[in-house]
Amino acid sequence: MYKKKLYKKKFKYFAKYPKINNIINTFTIVLFINWIFQGMRGMQYKELSFRVIIEILCIFLIFNFLKINLLLSFFFVHTFFWIFLCQFWLINRYSLNYTNDLKKMNHVYKKIIHKVLKFKTLDEAIVIGSQSSQKKILKINSDLDLRIFFTNGVKSFFILNLFLSHLRMYSFINKFPLDIYCYDNFDVFSTVISKNDKILIIKDKNKNIKNFLNER
Numbered sequence: 001m002y003k004k005k006l007y008k009k010k011f012k013y014f015a016k017y018p019k020i021n022n023i024i025n026t027f028t029i030v031l032f033i034n035w036i037f038q039g040m041r042g043m044q045y046k047e048l049s050f051r052v053i054i055e056i057l058c059i060f061l062i063f064n065f066l067k068i069n070l071l072l073s074f075f076f077v078h079t080f081f082w083i084f085l086c087q088f089w090l091i092n093r094y095s096l097n098y099t100n101d102l103k104k105m106n107h108v109y110k111k112i113i114h115k116v117l118k119f120k121t122l123d124e125a126i127v128i129g130s131q132s133s134q135k136k137i138l139k140i141n142s143d144l145d146l147r148i149f150f151t152n153g154v155k156s157f158f159i160l161n162l163f164l165s166h167l168r169m170y171s172f173i174n175k176f177p178l179d180i181y182c183y184d185n186f187d188v189f190s191t192v193i194s195k196n197d198k199i200l201i202i203k204d205k206n207k208n209i210k211n212f213l214n215e216r
Helices: 018-024 027-037 045-065 070-084 088-094 102-118 154-173 208-215
Strands: 124-128 144-149 178-183 199-204
Touching (some): 027 070, 027 088, 045 178
Parallel strands (some): 144 178
Antiparallel strands (some): 124 144
């Protein structure tokens, strides 16, 4: 088991204001902001619409059948999604009490990649960032930046969103900091993913990613 110093990140908007930056980077504030947005700012239309619809549906069911106050219904459902279906361990790296087991993390890393490779409905997947070049977890404050892609059709919309939930639940149970999104199309290589970002192609069934990257 390893212990580490507080994970720090400087938000570029506050780089010139160290006092504000220090407040924003406190674990309590980071946790609260993450609870509110739950990674939704990084989601694209298909993933975001599914998430919002499911959360509203769950709030409606609890409010109507359990007769719980609407605000409390929202709080319970939103918190449930945050803990089990979001980035719980990813954000907990900000905590001074965060610990992890590097050996176990690498085991879970391999398991997640295996799940991606074996999932038949999924055609494309990449890893971005430092793990893309190392192909393993080097430090306990590292995370796995995994990106998968929707294919056309209603079936892909539902199945891949459910697969996302499965991977997030799996990472929560195994205390693994997984940063995962499912993108609508390859336009992200122009708008979200920089040309300077390191990319490891995990799955490219029809060579679509490779061809797109060669042409950009």
